[in-house]
Amino acid sequence: MYLKKILTLFILAILTFLTACTSISDNSGDAVVEDRTGNSAEEGYEGQTGAYNDSDMGQELGVTESMDIDAMSAATNAKAQSSLLVQTIYFDYDRITINAQGQAALNTHAEFLSLNPDKILVIEGHTDEQGTREYNLALGERRSMSVADFLMASGIPREQLEIRSYGEENPKLLNHNEAAWQVNRRVELLY
Amino acid sequence: MLNWIRENSIAFTFAVFFHLLLFSLLFASMPEDKADNIVFKKGDIVQVTAINMNNYMAEVNKIKQQKATEKRQHEALQRKKIADKKKKKEALKKAQQEKKRKQVEKKKAEKKKAEAKRKKEAKRKKEAKRKKEAKRKKEAKRKKAEKKKALEAEKKRKIEKKRQAEEKRKAEKQRKANAEHQAELKRQSAQDEAIREIRSKGVVKRYVALIQQKIERNWRQPLGSPKRLECKIEIVLATNGRVTSVEVIKSSGNLSFDRSVENAVRRASPLPVPTDLFIFKKFEVMRLLFDPGRF
């Protein structure tokens, strides 16, 4: 009799355990899917992407700074949307400083954000796999903060920025070499 | 006591003679009664006649006969006893008469003695005086002679001393010579001993090295043992080198290490030991100190 009680309790426990697990995973599946291919960015700007070439952005921006404001805002909008394609800022190993290319890209975001105060930019930091995971989680956050600082210095209020870090947990490339590591050391900019 | 015997010699001799007579009489009547008067000495085995049932009648007759003879003997003895008693009485009478006679004689003799004594005494005194004189004269002479002697003795003594001294010296020399000789012998034997020791030391050294090597080859220490461990064990070897006992006399404090030491010796058994029993004796009990981290 005693044995039966234990058995039933045990079976109940296993059942709850299984349901708990599955329910958890279901929740995570439903709530959290986030598309990283930039669809969210495209939502607001359908049909308007793709006109400009990424790589020349920085220099052109520099040139257009002297234009008049209206033209500038229209131009900026157009450019902003194209610069929004620049969703990733890359970093050197163990560095949180933003290089020139990154700075240029961030400037376009800064402009976009200032023109769209309702928009919140999610700044997601990542690292390569070298070193420990806990430290990399913090390092990723540092990179995000570095980007946020840069944007705040450009006048963007803190409330428009959300800082996150995935550390080394979400690599873009899975190889264990410098080429992959370079690509993984990044900050992703999402709206 | 002897004086008393001398003075009462008659009585004494009479008494002795009487006693001897008694005893001889007694013993004279003995020989026929051996069967009744067995003197037991220590260790005498008393013969017991066993009765054989088959010869019962014969035995019974035997006994009957024995009893008859015994009776006869007893009667004869009784007769003898009466005769003896008579004889004794007569002897006693005679003895008493004798005693009386002797006593009278004794008194007479005593009187005579006393007289003789007195005379003797007088003579002695005279003699004594004369002797004294002679003595005095002698003494004087003697003393003179003594002095002479003394001087001579002195001389002699001196000579003796010298002689003795000489002899001592001689003896000393001898002794020294002997001692040296002994020492030489001892040195010789010591040298021999030493040589034997050195030779055996060489053997000992060689076997100690062999034993060390064999044990080290078989000593698996536990991995990661702390460096400065030391363990001392005492082992007993049989003549064939087999380890018959292992005892830890100083633990390293690390049980695994101690056990590894015991195992090393067990695995290495039998150990190489010299075949010469005298040298093997040195190896019979060994103390091994295991200290790998010392250097």
Add this chain to the structure above:
Amino acid sequence: MYRIKLNILLISYVCLLASSQVFAVLDVEIRGGFQSASPIAIAPFSWTQSGAIPVDIASVIRSDLARSGVFSPLENNQLPERPTMTSSINWSRWKSTQAENLVVGQVARNKQGNFIVEFKLLDIYTGKTSIEYRYNVKSKHLRRVAHQISDKIYQQLMHTKGAFDTLIAYVVVNNNINANKRVYTLAVADSDGYAEQIILRSKKPIMSPAWSPDGQKLAYVSFEKNRSVVYIQQLKSGQRKIVAQYKGINSAPDWSPDGKRLAMTLSKDGNSEIYILHIASGVLQRITNHHAIDTAASWSPDGRSLVFTSDRAGKPQIYQITVNQQGRVGKAKRVTYLGSYNAGASFSPDGKSLILVTRNKGGFRVGRLDLNTRKTQLLTLSHLDESPTFSPNGKMVLYATELRGRGILEAISVNSNHAPQRLRVLSGDVREPAWSPYRSR
């Protein structure tokens, strides 16, 4: 006179010599020898019933002892005979195998359907039985019995408690190049990697599993909400609760030895700092206050200090800080000075050393720092080793590494330079191992 004295001396010397030689005990010093794993023979356990034996107990024991790094078990084909609990043993044959100990055993089934497992540990040199035990268990506990036998053997021969009857927690990822298709699993298995059970399954990363001292709960970091959040989950019921979901990072949970507090890394106040959460009351206490990154705190076994990783000196290094019961915090003191990168430190169960990840010649290795000598000894050989975790007896270290592009777990003995033993890996990349405390019955 001189002559006499000399003679006396000589004679007495000879006498002394003679006597010393006759009565002396030879004193010999043994300095050599070699260090190696203890050779042991484990004969297959006899199984009297029909069919295959449900668990090859001898095989589990053999792999446990091999994994410890301090035993070298014989292979089955090296055994001169297959003795059982009752057979007579030909000791001379065993002595020539170089093995020092022999394990024999048997498994039988009784009328109730339970299993009776018996074993004996024998000393090959003396032929004596060192230990002998008997177990009566259900079929599902057979593997655990095998681990408990390994523990008994380990304890008897190494004079230290064994840690084979323990669990390990770890994270598995089926690393798909497409991040959307990745599945993360938090799992718990036996110390040899068998009998895996899934604790949490998610499409988002899971990190830092940490065992409660009573072995009943796991704290971990999950990215289900698209950011790092710390959970505590009851293993038996599967129930869990969130303990930290502040703004920014919530990570690196570590239980205090009394199980009442949780050290964590939070960046809610603008920077990555160490905090202590009093679990029952929910009170949060800040420990570090420095603009540098402070993370990965780990409690000392006496519960009086924490070691953590900080880059306040430029690069990550290990620091130690005292925390008393009342909550008074001391000054952070630097512990590691050698090397350009030292991180992820945790204490050995005896509190005398730390294991950590250190950069060496461009690669990341697991090292052991002796707190007394302050010297670091490298324990692993490859270049992407991380997440070291001590066995509860402090004799083995489990860590994650990479083999042919795949994440695997390896175990090494702290004492030996024996090769690391790979843990059984089913599929996917395995990482972030955490060794459980001793199991209660």
